[in-house]
Amino acid sequence: MALRVTFVAAARGSPLLAERFDDDRPLDQAGWDEALRAARDLLPLAAAELRYCSPTPRSRATGDALGCAPLVQVALRECDMGRWRGMTVGEAMAREPGAVDAWLADPRSAPHGGESLVAFVTRVGGWLDTRPGEDGDRIVAVAEPSVIRAALVYVLRAPPATYWNLDVRPLSTTTVTGRAGRWHLRFEGGTSSRASGI
Template sequence: MLRISLVAAARCSSVLDERFDDDRPLDRASVQEVERAAPRLRWLSAFELRYCSPSPRARGTGELLGLTPLAQPGLRDCEMGRWRGARLDQVMASEPQAVAAWLDNPVVTPHSGESLLAFIARVGEWLDTRPEDGSRIVAVADPGVVRAAAVYALNAPPPTYWRIDAQPLSLTTVTRRPEGWALEFPA
């Protein structure tokens, strides 16, 4: 059985300033948030395989947790095309019909980026290609990647993605069993 522990990266800014495909590094408040969470997550540094999303916030979170993770392109957040760097409220004000279409249909890409369906499939491919060699695996990933991994593991319909909340510095574990992927909740 393969077990992958996913840590949702810390915020890189206040919730009110969250942006699509955010490339900003962790700010002072985020660093302090990781430092407070580190004692409960430090045990993950014993894992043999340590990965992260290539975003500055995932890399920074992994480094602060003492993981020294290897960035994986397959774990990058959803490519948001021309919406990259914008806030949802800004895009909703300027393109309400495009945002509605994007939220309602997992194959549309009004932003000219990656569809929700393609994003979930990409994250699933990364999960599926991990070695089942007994190594323990941890990955620090942007919250959207954790959500996509959960949808993939459950083989749930893509709109389920919008109903999953991966809080910063939360831990989600997926396991690959003979019958397929599953979510595992720690005791």
């Protein structure tokens, strides 16, 4: 047996084009409505032995709306974007085009003065590897899509640039099974097993 960790992507708090680095805005009304509609399908997740969330207001509120009452985990915070915090990608590009290009091209660079992509993936993977629990325990983590993308890069031992090719939609679920250093991505069956198979 192994641990089973199901990540739930936080509901959206703003339109996609308005997303900002380290965005700490709360859920808007549309996000609340989406989370409440999803709660019925995701209700079985609240039965997990351990329930966590990213420290963002969206993640905490999504976890509460799903009935999880999650414990905030600082290690599941979004990537530290340094002086770009609060900017959109377009705003950062307008101010520092060379720095944005370097950041996108080199996963070890942190021209914004914050955290590199490699450091971010390593931090999230370290959180995953240190989860307590017994064989067969179920864990739920409500997190920002960026955090789930970092976890998937870690689990798959994929090149860091793979991060840019992963699309994690709001309120989607992703399950990994295993133990420290030996994780597997698990694909569930149809819609009916989406939440019940945690």
